[in-house]
Amino acid sequence: MATQKDVAQRAGVSFITVSRVVNGLDNVKEETRLRVEEAIRELRYHPNHLGRALNQGKTGTWGVETPISIRSHFWGEQYLIAILDGIERRCRDTHQDLILSTEASENQSSDVLRLYRQKKVDGLVFIGFQRIAAHVIEEIREDHIPCVVIAERPDEPSVSWVDTQNFEAGLEAVVRLTQAGKNKIGFVVHDQAELYNFNVDQRLAGGLAELNRLGADKSLRSIFTVNDLGEAEGEAFFYRWQNLGRNRPDGLVFGNDLLAIGFTRAAIEAGTNIPQDVAYVGFDALPQGRWVRPQLASFAQPFGQMGYEAVKLLEQRCQKQAEPRFLTLPLTFQPGDTLPQSP
Amino acid sequence: MATQKDVAQRAGVSFITVSRVVNGLDNVKEETRLRVEEAIRELRYHPNHLGRALNQGKTGTWGVETPISIRSHFWGEQYLIAILDGIERRCRDTHQDLILSTEASENQSSDVLRLYRQKKVDGLVFIGFQRIAAHVIEEIREDHIPCVVIAERPDEPSVSWVDTQNFEAGLEAVVRLTQAGKNKIGFVVHDQAELYNFNVDQRLAGGLAELNRLGADKSLRSIFTVNDLGEAEGEAFFYRWQNLGRNRPDGLVFGNDLLAIGFTRAAIEAGTNIPQDVAYVGFDALPQGRWVRPQLASFAQPFGQMGYEAVKLLEQRCQKQAEPRFLTLPLTFQPGDTLPQSP
DNA sequence: CTGAAAGCGCTAACAC
DNA sequence: GTGTTAGCGCTTTCAG
Numbered sequence: 063m064a065t066q067k068d069v070a071q072r073a074g075v076s077f078i079t080v081s082r083v084v085n086g087l088d089n090v091k092e093e094t095r096l097r098v099e100e101a102i103r104e105l106r107y108h109p110n111h112l113g114r115a116l117n118q119g120k121t122g123t124w125g126v127e128t129p130i131s132i133r134s135h136f137w138g139e140q141y142l143i144a145i146l147d148g149i150e151r152r153c154r155d156t157h158q159d160l161i162l163s164t165e166a167s168e169n170q171s172s173d174v175l176r177l178y179r180q181k182k183v184d185g186l187v188f189i190g191f192q193r194i195a196a197h198v199i200e201e202i203r204e205d206h207i208p209c210v211v212i213a214e215r216p217d218e219p220s221v222s223w224v225d226t227q228n229f230e231a232g233l234e235a236v237v238r239l240t241q242a243g244k245n246k247i248g249f250v251v252h253d254q255a256e257l258y259n260f261n262v263d264q265r266l267a268g269g270l271a272e273l274n275r276l277g278a279d280k281s282l283r284s285i286f287t288v289n290d291l292g293e294a295e296g297e298a299f300f301y302r303w304q305n306l307g308r309n310r311p312d313g314l315v316f317g318n319d320l321l322a323i324g325f326t327r328a329a330i331e332a333g334t335n336i337p338q339d340v341a342y343v344g345f346d347a348l349p350q351g352r353w354v355r356p357q358l359a360s361f362a363q364p365f366g367q368m369g370y371e372a373v374k375l376l377e378q379r380c381q382k383q384a385e386p387r388f389l390t391l392p393l394t395f396q397p398g399d400t401l402p403q404s405p
Numbered sequence: 406m407a408t409q410k411d412v413a414q415r416a417g418v419s420f421i422t423v424s425r426v427v428n429g430l431d432n433v434k435e436e437t438r439l440r441v442e443e444a445i446r447e448l449r450y451h452p453n454h455l456g457r458a459l460n461q462g463k464t465g466t467w468g469v470e471t472p473i474s475i476r477s478h479f480w481g482e483q484y485l486i487a488i489l490d491g492i493e494r495r496c497r498d499t500h501q502d503l504i505l506s507t508e509a510s511e512n513q514s515s516d517v518l519r520l521y522r523q524k525k526v527d528g529l530v531f532i533g534f535q536r537i538a539a540h541v542i543e544e545i546r547e548d549h550i551p552c553v554v555i556a557e558r559p560d561e562p563s564v565s566w567v568d569t570q571n572f573e574a575g576l577e578a579v580v581r582l583t584q585a586g587k588n589k590i591g592f593v594v595h596d597q598a599e600l601y602n603f604n605v606d607q608r609l610a611g612g613l614a615e616l617n618r619l620g621a622d623k624s625l626r627s628i629f630t631v632n633d634l635g636e637a638e639g640e641a642f643f644y645r646w647q648n649l650g651r652n653r654p655d656g657l658v659f660g661n662d663l664l665a666i667g668f669t670r671a672a673i674e675a676g677t678n679i680p681q682d683v684a685y686v687g688f689d690a691l692p693q694g695r696w697v698r699p700q701l702a703s704f705a706q707p708f709g710q711m712g713y714e715a716v717k718l719l720e721q722r723c724q725k726q727a728e729p730r731f732l733t734l735p736l737t738f739q740p741g742d743t744l745p746q747s748p
Numbered sequence: 749c750t751g752a753a754a755g756c757g758c759t760a761a762c763a764c
Numbered sequence: 765g766t767g768t769t770a771g772c773g774c775t776t777t778c779a780g
Contacts, residue, residue: 112464459757
């Protein structure tokens with residue numbers, strides 16, 4: 063593979079001139095530049111990133127860390143690819159590359175900072191961590207490692223993050239359900255410590271806040287916990303709901319779409335009228351919510367934008383003396399048969 | 406960030422000794438080694454990848470190129486993430502990293518070899534290219550760039566590839582349909598030049614081969630072409646099929662799952678008996694094939710394995726004087742209501 | 749067993 | 765405008 067020296071020789075100049083041409087500096091005679099450019103083309107010269115990066119201390123590469131566990135979830139696949147897409151878009155815009163880490167695991171003590179410490183990347187994006195280990199956070203702070211966290215809000219002021227307005231969306235869910243004439247509101251969330259999710263928590267908090275504001279009778283609200291976030295749990299929950307008798311909720315906020323889809327499946331078989339008997343809304347706006355009939359209403363996450371903005375925050379964080387920043391993006395209500403657009 | 410020099414100073418040795426410890430060479434006194442190791446820990450020293458790679462001409466990184474277009478397809482997302490998962494697994498096993506390219510585009514003249522030419526990676530994996538541009542292939546051959554192609558078979562002996570046995574699966578599809586008592590077999594493929602897909606072509610070829618072997622009456626086979634690979638096309642095809650009258654196929658092989666899922670949706674609404682009136686099978690075994698009722702029979706692709714094996718081929722290709730290799734992995738029939746397991 | 753010197757490919761700083 | 769020198773962090777080769 064050709065180096066600057068080879069190009070220099072062919073063009074009859076010194077290698078430093080080649081460097082100047084490659085970097086677009088203007089102190090090169092037009093004629094020389096043309097000669098060098100031709101040699102570059104002929105030899106298919108590409109600047110060696112290693113030499114350049116070693117010299118400048120910049121790699122032109124971001125690292126993306128995401129725990130393996132998250133990917134095995136069907137949901138994880140969906141949202142991960144969407145976020146990645148946004149990250150890549152920003153990388154393309156700024157001519158950066160992206161290393162997808164193959165090591166991150168939340169439980170095992172894999173070194174999620176390795177890519178940075180090895181100078182393989184200039185900064186790190188964390189996706190889908192329920193929580194980042196305390197000693198990692200500490201290292202990040204002490205060594206000023208540029209990091210951005212997506213979809214969580216680490217309790218550490220030196221780390222930037224991008225998240226969505228889950229509180230506001232939970233609130234909006236209740237508003238829409240009440241506007242649709244529902245007044246017995248139930249929340250379906252999961253209750254597994256290791257799957258604890260700040261976002262789901264926030265949705266619940268927002269919904270409850272709105273109920274409080276409305277001064278709704280406490281007996282007209284309920285919180286149901288399920289063991290998992292899958293379809294099967296949603297189906298099972300339907301039967302629980304069905305057996306609640308007259309006081310059962312006529313409006314439901316599901317912690318995510320999969321639960322709601324499972325619920326729908328069971329409800330249809332049981333002949334439930336939707337949304338007359340019960341109206342509900344999920345979260346994430348997964349494609350399969352559109353496949354099931356009746357179609358699921360849901361709150362769409364701006365996954366792509368989250369990724370894109372995260373990289374921008376990372377860029378800012380890499381400026382000298384830049385402060386970490388925090389960004390919350392809105393969720394978008396997507397009407398469906400289970401909760402139509404308000405009139 | 407600490408360098409070998411810093412560690413050396415702290416441990417009271419020369420930096421070369423640090424290098425030896427880091428690389429696990431044995432010509433270091435036990436006592437010195439321990440001192441160095443402690444200094445490494447204290448300073449959180451990690452070897453700088455840039456220095457090391459520059460020196461050794463090895464980056465310890467693979468590049469993955471996949472055209473942006475493919476990702477926007479729903480199918481693309483699914484299979485891409487599954488293949489990536491296999492690639493990552495292999496990378497983890499071998500302590501390599503992975504750059505996901507943000508540039509590859511099949512049509513535009515983006516430089517898909519850039520990562521290699523810049524020495525950012527040691528070799529490239531191509532996923533989901535319908536066909537790699539001729540000039541790219543040429544460069545790969547001339548400069549001996551280590552490459553592996555997944556899910557296509559480039560017509561160039563210097564490029565390794567991993568693909569699946571689509572011909573055999575197409576054949577198996579016909580065998581299973583005939584075993585199920587069907588004898589009027591139809592194939593549903595797409596007919597768009599820019600979406601030409603070698604794999605779909607092979608499935609058709611395999612099916613036809615089996616029909617020939619059976620000596621089936623030519624009038625009992627048909628090939629239908631559709632414009633796209635989506636659900637909508639599948640629905641539309643159902644009505645085409647329904648209007649074919651008495652001679653319509655009672656066994657169908659769909660080019661992919663989405664077509665079959667669309668077909669199912671329309672068939673159910675029309676009250677078609679499945680698999681009595683018509684049995685059929687798709688390809689790819691997408692999760693949503695399991696969601697629809699009746700459940701779709703399909704051929705599952707070993708996506709993860711494809712990714713894993715591709716990286717292994719790439720490793721081999723990077724050995725001195727290694728020949729390119731080719732690998733075809735079997736598809737696995739996954740029974741469903743639309744074509745149950747043979748008795 | 750340990751160290752000194754050279755060089756990987758590149759760019760910044762300083763001559764000419 | 766162009767070239768020379770030094771150095772980024774590391775490993776390899778050769779001395780001690």
